[in-house]
Amino acid sequence: MxxxxxxxxxxxxxxxxxxxxxxxLYAQGEFLLDTQPGSYSQSNPTVAYDGTNYLVVWQDTRNGTYDIYGARVGVGGTILDTIPIAISTASSDQIKPQITFGDLYYLVVWEDYRNDMQNFDVYGCRVNKIGDILDTSGIVIKDLQTSYALDPAVSFDGTNYFITYSSYDIYFYDEIYGEFLSPSGQSVGWGVNISGSTAGDDHRSRIAFDGSNYLVVWHALDEDILGRRVTPSGSNLDATPISICTATGSQTEPEVAFDGTNYLVVWQDNRNGNMNIYGARVTPSGSVLDPGGFPICTQGSTQANPAIAFDGTNYVVVWEDYRNGNADLYGAVLSPTGSILDTFIVSSKSGDQVTPSLAHGSGNQIFIVYSGWTDTYNGTPINAMRIWARFYPITDAGENxxxxxxxxxxxxxxxxxxxxxxxxxxxxxxxxxxxxxxxxxxxxxxxxxxxxxxxxxxxxxxxxxxxxxxxxxxxxxxxxxxxxxxxxxxxxxxx
Incomplete structure (x- = not known):
């Protein structure tokens, strides 16, 4: 190091x-995904694993507006696409990508402004394992002429993809909706209003699948964490949304993963004055095992934007951490019962490291990607945020x-x-x-x-x-x- x-x-x-x-300490083992010169910025990375390699996707300003780019990475850290893949370079901006892998293809979804800078849509694109773009013009997942669709999330249930997003209803409140897409890129024909609220805005949904049903989580207008179970046929299993955390203060930016027995939902939480990281387990039947949530990191500064993955034995949670002034990335290992087994530093380089995303790969390997400040690379000035990555377990930082x-x-x-x-x-x-x-x-x-x-x-x-x-x-x-x-x-x- x-x-x-x-x-x-x-x-x-x-x-x-x-x-x-x-x-x-400057952590060894971090590597830059795109080493091309230029001061364009990259942000909001997301990552998935296809059984052999990872695909990392992000928003990128190399063309003057935000476009969606990606690169495949092997389990040993080899960058398979040294020139990143252009996934969507449509007019105007494409932002906030999310990704999952199905049986044959990745599905990448994002917010898209090509049709209207005010009433933006959700588009998607399938990518195969060798990096080929299967939908060069994108798939229209939700095109709302008089409204908008934002903050998409995506998962796969073994048969179809499930995409959730936020859009406003007839009362002009944002609600969480879902759409299903077949592996061939066709709409399955049923959609679902998940949050079902007419009393306030619901935002930033995330999804996990337990082998039978989905759990969709989001934060509501009053900044509580809510959830609802949805079947692969588009039915809500819960008469009303599940209250996962309604503690005092603000609870936002939820993420969720499934461990084979229960879900773990994590979020940022300011009940103590500072923003900290909390979590709660939810059973497949919809019971909240940790009402009010439990602390994951309450160090006396700001922790924000958690990401989560299950490594086959334990959960790994990574977040932005401001204890040293700038945004660093810290992490913790949690047992399926919620016990904190270990903590570690992902990155404490100079400048900010933000918006982590995790994917479980081979064995217990977790691939961590994030946007980090980059002054130079091999003597070439960059001076922009670029996409960085590293693997967990972090053997160079004191692991076994x-x-x-x-x-x-x-x-x-x-x-x-x-x-x-x-x-x-x-x-x-x-x-x-x-x-x-x-x-x-x-x-x-x-x-x-x-x-x-x-x-x-x-x-x-x-x-x-x-x-x-x-x-x-x-x-x-x-x-x-x-x-x-x-x-x-x-x-x-x-x-």
Missing amino acids: WLLGFKKLYHLFSIPFLLFSATL IPRTSYVSTLRIYPLFLREDDLLTVQWTSKTPSVSIEIYSIKGDQIARWRFSDKTEGVIIWNLKNKLGVRVKPGIYFVTLSSNKEKYYKKFIVLR
């Missing part, structure tokens, strides 16, 4: 570390790095502690003789525990060294060692 103010190179646990005087094919686990939390906090170390090992050790960035051993007859355990550490003195602010490492393998994790004690 890149470190500011380095002094010398240490080989700690046979892994090279740079000793440094400042605490700012096995030395052999043996499989043990090492989890620590939280990763950022104040001097009076406690550190939890949870471990399993394939051998009954292990050593858990804590080291400073200089390589000094701070604490050690040895076990000769245990293959799992939990340690609660009070941040005190062997002399009973609390450690100073800085970067530290936890190691799990046996005669077969060695793992390490990094954590930071804050001032």
Whole structure:
């Protein structure tokens, strides 16, 4: 990883570390998707996985107005389209893309202004696995001559695509609607009014499918999080919308994923004064398991715009975080029961990193894409927001790095502690003789525990060294060692 103010190179646990005087780290492993020169900007990325590769899509100003572009990326990080794919370059603006993958094709949807800069529409386009555009003029999903359609979302149920959007009704209130599209790009012929409200505006819908039905979530005029289950044939299963969170303050920008048992809905929430990240689980039958929601990150600054994916075992949530002044990206791993298992930094480069989007790929891999400030690339000035990406687990930021094919686990939390906090170390090992050790960035051993007859355990550490003195602010490492393998994790004690 890149470190500011380095002094010398240490080989700690046979892994090279740079000793440094400042605490700012530049995360290694981030990569730029479009390296072409030019000061055009890219924003609002979205990503999906087709079983082999990812397709990342974004809005792009290289032609003077906003158009929709994309690029395929392999699971190893290879950019397959070094010249991005032009998905829609129609007149006027195309913005806010969303994407999903069906059995054969991706479907990309977006807000489209080609017909009217006031009464904008929702268009879509299918893209195959090799990056071919199947609908060069776009598919009209909703063309409203006297109204508008905005903020689309899209999912796939194994038979058809389901697209939701916000549009105003006869009372001039925005409601959430849905349309179905076949894999051949044809309207299935039924639509649905999902929110069904005549008393206020409903915005920013998102969708997940549980194998039988969809859960559509959105935020309402009073800035609460609502939802409704919809069948693949377009019927609302709930007589009225589900109140997922109606806490005091503002709850907006929901996202949702399904883990095979329940949904997890996450959103930004200012009940505490600052905008924070909260979540709540919802069952396939529509019961809210966490009324009022539970906190995911309430660090004393602003956290906003969460994104979520399920990796096959746990949820990964990533959000914009302003604790350092600019917008960085932080994340957390949550169990299906809502417990926070881990936290991590996605990006803390100079400038802003915003609007993350996640997709689950092969194994437990999560692909994270976002828009980030880019001064230069390989010496070429850019000075614009561009699309960046990286994978989770983030092995270069202290995740488990096995030395052999043996499989043990090492989890620590939280990763950022104040001097009076406690550190939890949870471990399993394939051998009954292990050593858990804590080291400073200089390589000094701070604490050690040895076990000769245990293959799992939990340690609660009070941040005190062997002399009973609390450690100073800085970067530290936890190691799990046996005669077969060695793992390490990094954590930071804050001032």
